[in-house]
Amino acid sequence: MNRRWLGPATALLALAVLGSGGCGGDEPTSRGTSPPPVTPTPTPSTPGPTPTTPSPPAGCGTDLLGADRPSVQLQPPGATARTDVGTAGPFPCGSRVWVDGGGVGAVLFTDQGACNLVQNTGAKPATAVVRAPDGTMLRLDQGSATCTLGQPILVCAPGSITPTSPFTQVVTTCDPDPVFRVAVFAGTATVLTPAGEELGMGPGQQLECDPTQCSGTTTNSDAQFSAEDRQAFSGQLRELELTPNSLGTG
DSSP: OOOOOOOHHHHHHHHHHHHHHOSSOOOOOOOOOOOOOOOOOOOOOOOOOOOOOOOOOOOOTTOEEEEEESOEEEEOTTOSSOEEOOSOBOOOTTEEEEEOTTOEEEEEOTTSEEEEEEOSSTTSOEEEEESOTTSOSEEEEEEEEEEEESSOEEESTTOEEEESSSSEEEEEEEETTTEEEEEEEESOEEEEOTTSOEEEEOTTOEEEEOTTSOTTOOOBSOOOOOHHHHHHHHHHHHHTTOOGGGGOOO
16 A cells, blocks of 8 residues: 655645634634714803893983972882982983972973972972973972973963963962962963963963862952062072073063
């Protein structure tokens, strides 16, 4: 029997083939590299509304209110509380003025007029609305006012005083229980009584009646003006930069 020997090269090849099968199982496969984690981009937050501080009520142009004598108080529109008035300063349009305790409230309506507000009697405060919402310069609801007027005012509304000269100086009273009074110191005016009667008035003339029964009333010429009234008229002319001659006639 002939035996065939494998040569060295053939033996090496057989070993190589056997080795490729391996006896330790499959070789581990290489793993792919994991992608880096994605960091989310923060979404910018939408800013909320900026808190605002309520503004104080705006002044009514260059009009001024002051207390020549206390006690004078101011009640801005929509407010329930009153504040004491001292040195002259601006006020919100539509404010209510209260005068009590023998006080004098002095209102300067820029170049349109000026009024001093006082009580008619010691038991009742004077009260008026300054620069009323309907555009009226002054609405006197109770008390007395010494005024130099270049614009109409309401007194015991719907009663009114309308100057018919460039400026008119009057003392007027409204007391619903029961006085309506107008006395003309200088200039001329048309007076509408609370009862609806219209009268023309001139210097020295006075009208006084029950505000609910003024119909058929005529004026007289016995108007009396106190020293305080005359002093107020002079001061108002200075504030308005007027002279007695500038009051004019109707």
